[in-house]
Amino acid sequence: MAVYPNDHIQKAAAFFTKEIDRLSKRPVRLMEVCGTHTVAIFKAGIRNLLPEQVELVSGPGCPVCVTPSSYLDTAIAYSRQKGVIITTFGDMLRVPGAKSTLSEQRAAGADIRIVYSPLECIDIAKNNPMKKVVFLAVGFETTAPVAAATIIAAENASVKNFFVLSAHKRVPPALKMLLANGDVNVDGFLLPGHVCAITGESPYHFLAEQYHIPAVVTGFSAIDILQAIYTLVKQIETGEALVGNQYKQVVKPEGNPHASRILDQVYGKADAVWRGLGKIANSGLELRSNYTSFDITNDMPIDVPNQPEHSACRCGEVLRGKITPRECLLFGKTCTPEQPVGACMVSVEGTCAAWHRYGTWRWQG
Amino acid sequence: MCLAVPAQIISRDEMLALVDMDGIQRSVSVMLLPDVKQGDFVLVHAGFAMQLIDEKEAEFTMGLLKELAEHGSLPE
Numbered sequence: 001m002a003v004y005p006n007d008h009i010q011k012a013a014a015f016f017t018k019e020i021d022r023l024s025k026r027p028v029r030l031m032e033v034c035g036t037h038t039v040a041i042f043k044a045g046i047r048n049l050l051p052e053q054v055e056l057v058s059g060p061g062c063p064v065c066v067t068p069s070s071y072l073d074t075a076i077a078y079s080r081q082k083g084v085i086i087t088t089f090g091d092m093l094r095v096p097g098a099k100s101t102l103s104e105q106r107a108a109g110a111d112i113r114i115v116y117s118p119l120e121c122i123d124i125a126k127n128n129p130m131k132k133v134v135f136l137a138v139g140f141e142t143t144a145p146v147a148a149a150t151i152i153a154a155e156n157a158s159v160k161n162f163f164v165l166s167a168h169k170r171v172p173p174a175l176k177m178l179l180a181n182g183d184v185n186v187d188g189f190l191l192p193g194h195v196c197a198i199t200g201e202s203p204y205h206f207l208a209e210q211y212h213i214p215a216v217v218t219g220f221s222a223i224d225i226l227q228a229i230y231t232l233v234k235q236i237e238t239g240e241a242l243v244g245n246q247y248k249q250v251v252k253p254e255g256n257p258h259a260s261r262i263l264d265q266v267y268g269k270a271d272a273v274w275r276g277l278g279k280i281a282n283s284g285l286e287l288r289s290n291y292t293s294f295d296i297t298n299d300m301p302i303d304v305p306n307q308p309e310h311s312a313c314r315c316g317e318v319l320r321g322k323i324t325p326r327e328c329l330l331f332g333k334t335c336t337p338e339q340p341v342g343a344c345m346v347s348v349e350g351t352c353a354a355w356h357r358y359g360t361w362r363w364q365g
Numbered sequence: 366m367c368l369a370v371p372a373q374i375i376s377r378d379e380m381l382a383l384v385d386m387d388g389i390q391r392s393v394s395v396m397l398l399p400d401v402k403q404g405d406f407v408l409v410h411a412g413f414a415m416q417l418i419d420e421k422e423a424e425f426t427m428g429l430l431k432e433l434a435e436h437g438s439l440p441e
Contacts, residue, residue: 007434008427008430008431008433008434009430011433011434011437012430012433012434015433015437015438015439034367035366035367036367036368062366063366063367064366089366089411091366116411116412117393117394117411117412117413118411118412119394119412119413120412138366139366139367140366140367142366142367142369142410142415143366143367143410143411145397145413145415146397146410146411146412146413149394149396149397149413152396153394153396192367194367194368194369194408194410194415195367197369197408197415197416198415198416223430248419248422248425248426249418249419249420249422249423249426250408250416250418250419251416252416252419256397256398256415256416258397258398258399258400259397259398259415262396262397347366349366
């Protein structure tokens with residue numbers, strides 16, 4: 001597989017940085033939608049390479065961050081039920097519900113297991129036939145097909161004690177909502193490469209067509225991101241607005257049609273609640289009628305009281321790119337990666353966590 | 366959460382494939398990418414091969430970077 005030689009990368013990075021500087025005539029705000037991009041941007045120090053007038057803001061593209069605390073409260077309630085094993089990706093463990101976290105429940109004796117792949121849940125279910133195994137199905141279009149395929153695999157293997165607690169979400173409706181509300185003032189988007197690996201780029205054409213905002217699907221290396229910023233700045237300065245793809249080695253125009261078909265077989269579109277953003281039409285996925293037997297909320301309905309989220313936490317405004325984490329009174333004080341109050345501080349891909357870990361806020365006073 | 370890593374298919378058996386992930390061998394599902402074959406490079410996420418990595422496109426990108434490094438400009 002192709003490996004970029006270091007000297008080419010350095011020279012290319014210098015070229016893109018210089019060109020961005022030369023082309024930028026006015027202040028622009030670019031939103032990186034994906035949490036993995038947020039971390040890559042901080043790790044590579046890209047903010048420091050950009051001229052002052054090019055501002056990068058983070059969007060709602062961290063699935064852990066946008067999972068509402070009511071979902072965590074429900075997951076915690078199931079973890080307290082006798083005969084239930086909760087399985088989850090590791091990054092959900094410390095996300096705060098209204099009063100507790102899965103991590104605290106595990107310390108108190110709940111059977112909560114971290115899995116690398118949901119396929120592991122099928123073996124756990126086979127090995128624990130008297131228990132119900134509940135997978136916390138969270139994630140965007142990259143991850144949702146994985147859960148859908150696991151459900152099909154469980155059905156094919158006649159595993160009856162595997163369930164999901166589903167909170168999958170779709171990225172485009174969230175961006176549409178942000179723009180329709182006039183909530184964000186963004187001149188260009190860096191689009192999530194791995195989400196687009198499944199969906200292709202066409203679900204984002206509305207950005208250029210309806211809002212005349214350019215967008216680029218991009219990868220996760222520093223050079224990928226710098227090149228994408230260069231392309232966006234160039235378009236903004238010439239008044240163009242196109243949705244481009246700079247991650248063609250992975251993102252095909254049609255995405256992964258097979259994965260999309262499997263997703264569509266198991267899940268249909270539904271409204272969904274996003275932490276900090278509220279309910280967004282058609283932004284979620286719910287199990288289709290043929291698969292509702294895999295929904296734990298059907299198999300074992302449970303009443304979870306609705307609790308308000310922490311009132312001072314400003315994750316919602318951070319996710320909309322309206323404020324930087326530093327503008328939240330809790331940031332770095334009562335809310336730290338060690339003691340997070342909001343989900344944006346918990347997830348390694350969260351904007352607040354990235355600012356806390358890599359930001360220069362400490363030295364700016 | 367959407368993190369994905371490149372891997373090369375070493376062998377496959379029905380819907381499972383053995384892949385090499387930067388020197389580590391792992392079994393991944395190819396349910397979402399059923400047409401892959403031995404030798405292919407794929408992107409792996411949460412134990413599933415998600416998409417084929419197009420080597421020609423990767424080489425094309427590398428070619429652009431090389432051109433940029435040598436001539437200091439991108440072809441229009």
